Amino acid sequence: MSLVEALALCAAASAAGAVNALAGGGTVITFPVLLLFGTPPIVANATSTIALVFGTSGSIYGYRSQMALVRPWFWRFVPVSLLGGLLGGILLTHTSDAVFAKMVPFLLLFATVLFMTHGAFRAFAGFDASSTPHRHAVLGAILFQFGVAFYGGYFGAGIGILMLATLGIMGLEDIHQMNALKTVLGCLINLVASIWFMFAGLIDWSRALPMTVAAIAGYYLGSHFAQRIPQQAVRRIITGVGFSISAVMFYKQFVARG
Numbered sequence: 001m002s003l004v005e006a007l008a009l010c011a012a013a014s015a016a017g018a019v020n021a022l023a024g025g026g027t028v029i030t031f032p033v034l035l036l037f038g039t040p041p042i043v044a045n046a047t048s049t050i051a052l053v054f055g056t057s058g059s060i061y062g063y064r065s066q067m068a069l070v071r072p073w074f075w076r077f078v079p080v081s082l083l084g085g086l087l088g089g090i091l092l093t094h095t096s097d098a099v100f101a102k103m104v105p106f107l108l109l110f111a112t113v114l115f116m117t118h119g120a121f122r123a124f125a126g127f128d129a130s131s132t133p134h135r136h137a138v139l140g141a142i143l144f145q146f147g148v149a150f151y152g153g154y155f156g157a158g159i160g161i162l163m164l165a166t167l168g169i170m171g172l173e174d175i176h177q178m179n180a181l182k183t184v185l186g187c188l189i190n191l192v193a194s195i196w197f198m199f200a201g202l203i204d205w206s207r208a209l210p211m212t213v214a215a216i217a218g219y220y221l222g223s224h225f226a227q228r229i230p231q232q233a234v235r236r237i238i239t240g241v242g243f244s245i246s247a248v249m250f251y252k253q254f255v256a257r258g
Contacts, residue, residue, distance in 0.1 A: 005037050006210055013051055013211035017218025020160055021059040021183065022226050023238035025108070025245040026052055027157035030211065039204060042092065046194075046202035047211070049156055053190035055215025059183045062223025066180035073181055076138065080146040081185045082192050088153020089193030093200045105249035107151070108158040112242030114165035116235075141170050145185070152186065153193035157249070160186055161242045175234045176227050183223070 012033040016026025027048055034044035060067075144166050152159040163182040172178050197203055226234055 001206055008033055008037070009207055009211050010214035013055065013214040014218035016048075016052060017055045017058065017215040017220075018222030019218075019241060020052060020056075020186070021062065021179070021219050021222030022234065023160050023164065023241045025158045025161060025241055026215075027155070028245050028248060031157070034204075034207065037207075039207065043202050043204055045092065045155060046197035046200075047204045047208045049190050050194040050197060050203055051208050051211035051215050052156075053187060053194050054212045055219045056183060056187040056190070058216040058218070058220030059223040060180075060187065062220050063176070063180035063183055063227075065227075066177050067184075069174075070177050070181040070184075074184070076142055077145050077181075077185055078188060080142055081149045081188045084146045084149025084151075085153035085189035085192040086196060088150040088155075088189075089196035090153075091150075092154050092193075093196070093202065102253055104155065104157060105246050105253055108161065108242060108249060109246040111158060111162040111165045112239060112246060115161060115168055115242065116239050138170070141166050149185075149189045152189040153196075156190065156193075158242070158245055159189065161238065161245075164238060175238075179223070179226065179234075 009030075012030045016029040018026075019029065020026035027045075030048040030051065031044055034048060035041065039047065145163070148159050148162045148166070151162075160182050163185060164178055167178045167181060172181075194203075229237075
């Protein structure tokens with residue numbers, strides 16, 4: 001690996017970590033850079049996943065003050081996150097990602113719009129943000145989280161925005177608490193997928209190791225400084241990231257490929 005490649009991969013991983021700490025979508029940064037330097041697509045996806053999952057430790061530490069506040073939600077979302085992430089990782093090793101990749105831009109766009117308008121959606125659906133969510137809303141969110149985890153184990157780009165949208169509909173309003181819960185769940189999804197990828201021999205360790213170190217720094221800095229920014233500004237950043245990633249994915253899937 002040349003010095004230029006090493007620097008490019010570390011820069012991409014650091015930026016991806018910071019973006020993931022705020023919203024999600026860091027895979028869209030690391031995955032293309034790995035492809036650029038000749039990594040096969042499935043290996044690039046697996047290598048990106050494991051670099052970012054270890055890097056998540058920096059983000060969890062950055063959000064440590066929020067963890068006690070979101071811990072009651074863990075028992076609802078952790079089991080389906082683990083199961084979905086594992087099944088998605090298994091699917092990646094047995095199928096082509098061509099069809100699933102075409103769904104990515106639509107899924108990200110939907111999630112971004114949902115996150116941006118979750119307050120209006122809750123009002124329309126009759127949910128009261130000051131009360132405990134209805135059990136049907138909770139069940140729907142758990143099922144949706146399973147779908148997010150399955151997608152996350154398979155590809156992973158944008159699962160943070162999908163989870164933030166779900167948590168907003170559930171009634172969580174504090175963006176820093178939402179980011180803390182999203183970070184833990186995203187880590188678990190990628191962890192079980194990464195374990196499967198390791199057993200399947202899909203990790204390019206020569207690239208994964210320096211990317212992991214850079215991602216830890218990016219995650220920590222992103223989570224640390226995000227909590228010093230007003231919540232409305234963080235929401236605008238997340239929305240902007242979501243629309244930007246959607247546009248990139250639409251271009252890659254339907255314009256660049258003709």
